[in-house]
Amino acid sequence: MPSRRPSQMTLQSRTDGGPFIDFLLYDDEGAPSDDAQEVKSCDVYFSDITPELESPDALETWHRILSITPEEICIFPIHQRVGKTDYGTPKHGPIEQIILARPKAHPYSVPINRDELEGLLSSLPSGFAKDWQIGLGLLWEYRFVIESIADIGGINTIVIHGEDGSDDAKIVGSVYYLGIDRYLELKRSIDRLSQRHQRETRADKQLVCYTGLAHAADPIRNPERPKKLPANVLTGLIKLGRGRSKLSRADQKSAVHLVKDNAEVIVKQAPQMLLELKADIERVTLGELIERYIKLMSAGAPEGKWQKFLAENPFILDMAFPYPVKVVCERPYVGSKRLSGRGGNFSDFLVAAKSTGNVAIIEIKHPQHDLLKVPEYRNNTYGPSFELSGSVAQIINQRASLQRQIHDLKEELEDEVHAHAIPAIIIIGRTPTDKHQRRSFEQYRNALKDVSVVTFDELQQRLEDIHKVLAPSTSASSNQDPSASAEYDNVPF
Numbered sequence: 001m002p003s004r005r006p007s008q009m010t011l012q013s014r015t016d017g018g019p020f021i022d023f024l025l026y027d028d029e030g031a032p033s034d035d036a037q038e039v040k041s042c043d044v045y046f047s048d049i050t051p052e053l054e055s056p057d058a059l060e061t062w063h064r065i066l067s068i069t070p071e072e073i074c075i076f077p078i079h080q081r082v083g084k085t086d087y088g089t090p091k092h093g094p095i096e097q098i099i100l101a102r103p104k105a106h107p108y109s110v111p112i113n114r115d116e117l118e119g120l121l122s123s124l125p126s127g128f129a130k131d132w133q134i135g136l137g138l139l140w141e142y143r144f145v146i147e148s149i150a151d152i153g154g155i156n157t158i159v160i161h162g163e164d165g166s167d168d169a170k171i172v173g174s175v176y177y178l179g180i181d182r183y184l185e186l187k188r189s190i191d192r193l194s195q196r197h198q199r200e201t202r203a204d205k206q207l208v209c210y211t212g213l214a215h216a217a218d219p220i221r222n223p224e225r226p227k228k229l230p231a232n233v234l235t236g237l238i239k240l241g242r243g244r245s246k247l248s249r250a251d252q253k254s255a256v257h258l259v260k261d262n263a264e265v266i267v268k269q270a271p272q273m274l275l276e277l278k279a280d281i282e283r284v285t286l287g288e289l290i291e292r293y294i295k296l297m298s299a300g301a302p303e304g305k306w307q308k309f310l311a312e313n314p315f316i317l318d319m320a321f322p323y324p325v326k327v328v329c330e331r332p333y334v335g336s337k338r339l340s341g342r343g344g345n346f347s348d349f350l351v352a353a354k355s356t357g358n359v360a361i362i363e364i365k366h367p368q369h370d371l372l373k374v375p376e377y378r379n380n381t382y383g384p385s386f387e388l389s390g391s392v393a394q395i396i397n398q399r400a401s402l403q404r405q406i407h408d409l410k411e412e413l414e415d416e417v418h419a420h421a422i423p424a425i426i427i428i429g430r431t432p433t434d435k436h437q438r439r440s441f442e443q444y445r446n447a448l449k450d451v452s453v454v455t456f457d458e459l460q461q462r463l464e465d466i467h468k469v470l471a472p473s474t475s476a477s478s479n480q481d482p483s484a485s486a487e488y489d490n491v492p493f
Contacts, residue, residue: 019048019080019133022062025112041069042110044117046132048082063088065136068120070107073100077137091137092146094156098137100124101161125160125180127187141194145186149176203228283470289313290463297456303366306427307348310364317351317362319462320425320454325351325360328415350402352417359417361402363395365428367456372437382440388428392451395424399450424451431455 021044027033028040044066061082067074075098077091090096102108111117121130127142129135138146149155157175160183161168168179207227214222259266266273293316296309310316314327329350349362365387372382384392399422402409406419432438445453 018050019046021046021065021114021117021132023112023117036112039110039112041067042112043067044111044132046078046080048080048087065132066117068108068110070110071102073108073120073124074098075100075136077135080133080135091135092143093150094153095146095150095158096156097158098146099157099159101159104163125184127183142187142190144190145183149178152176279470283467286463286467286470289316290460290467293460293463297367297460300368301366303364306366307364310349314349316459316463317349319459320362320427320452321351321353321360321423324354326354326415328352328359328413328417352415356420357415357417358420358422359402359406360423360425361395361398362425362427363391363398365391365426367430369429371429371432371441371455376436380436380439382437384444388426388444388453391426391428392448392453395426395451399424421450426451426453427456427459428453429455430457 024043024045025033025039026041026043027035027038030041033039043064045062046065047062049061063076063078065076065078065080067076076096077098078088079086079091081087109116109120111120117132121132121136124130127139129137129139146158149158152171155171155174155176158178159175160178160180162180165177166179166181168177169182170177204227207225210222210225215224292309296305301309311327311330317327318325327349330348348364350359351362352359369387370385371388373385374382377383383389403419403422406417410417432441
């Protein structure tokens with residue numbers, strides 16, 4: 001048996017014949033008329049009070065709920081239960097009236113009695129309340145349509161119409177024009193969401209009971225069952241709101257696990273999408289890394305903080321080499337019998353070429369070090385600063401110690417390394433801004449043998465160049481909706 005709304009159940013229990021309606025009929029000039037042949041429009045009034053109990057001023061108990069012409073039906077949604085403080089007030093807050101323009105095929109028939117009114121109301125679009133006794137407007141489950149428009153502010157009238165404006169969603173003054181096709185699509189979307197929720201709730205209840213009863217009693221015969229996600233459930237959730245959603249930490253972890261668990265399937269069914277995701281992750285991660293790098297530069301961070309930062313992000317050290325390298329030891333001692341012993345020279349990083357295992361050493365300073373002596377030596381020529389020349393001497397000594405002890409020291413390392421020719425890298429200072437100083441700096445560092453000097457701003461520039469390469473092409477991706485791609489339709493979850 002079809003379920004009844006609570007308001008319908010209340011009506012069945014009434015014995016006074018209420019609620020009540022009355023008609024005010026008008027001719028084509030808007031004057032009151034009792035002649036059915038002359039009627040061109042009408043107002044319908046509602047009362048929930050038995051006439052015998054009306055106050056002396058009966059108009060206080062009667063409220064207009066409809067105004068009807070051949071061209072439109074104007075609904076005044078109100079609270080219709082007497083005895084409540086909101087009786088007779090607008091049901092949808094600031095929205096005082098909902099106007100339904102006439103269908104293209106035919107005008108509305110103006111009712112002059114209760115039967116004709118009920119026949120007219122039965123023709124209202126799906127989703128509208130059609131029983132004047134329990135209240136007109138939209139049904140409770142579609143209240144979100146009205147609430148969303150009311151939340152805009154400054155709107156008191158909604159006009160639903162068709163023909164050329166069937167997809168309208170526009171505001172003119174205090175009136176919101178809603179196309180009938182757009183309204184019906186919103187209604188269908190709400191229906192789908194409600195039905196999906198009911199199905200999912202039923203399935204979740206079954207799964208909870210299965211896990212707590214059958215699986216708990218005999219896990220071998222009744223293994224755990226995973227929750228089944230409806231097809232395109234994530235697509236639907238994302239389409240609900242076009243803006244970027246803020247995820248909780250738990251949701252962030254779940255999203256990552258979901259992709260990881262389905263990675264093998266995705267790479268087979270939608271490989272391009274997975275590659276794009278990987279590129280996006282790399283781009284965002286690198287962007288965050290660059291921001292941290294710039295903050296350290298601006299803050300004048302000391303050597304210790306730079307050493308820690310580069311140890312946490314060793315990929316940056318790759319930027320100082322023309323070939324891929326790997327860190328094999330942080331803060332190694334060189335010049336003693338053991339890599340972690342005493343009496344040796346302290347270097348910052350021992351790295352090795354990934355392809356050959358040839359070792360290299362890196363000395364980290366900080367960006368605040370001057371690279372050149374000021375004032376000039378003569379004729380716009382500048383010599384290396386004490387910090388730069390001292391760093392060069394230090395790393396040359398470390399390299400010589402490493403070369404002598406490499407056979408003993410590499411036994412401490414898990415990676416196979418060799419000392420065929422040991423490059424030495426110093427990361428120090430910032431590139432001079434003066435052109436004469438830049439010339440002197442380039443001449444000095446290019447005259448060094450097997451020692452490379454890289455500035456902190458040069459490393460930053462290399463990171464930013466890579467970030468630009470990873471950035472998506474605006475010409476290739478402008479205004480493209482990923483959901484429109486056939487490949488995105490085949491996502492396996």
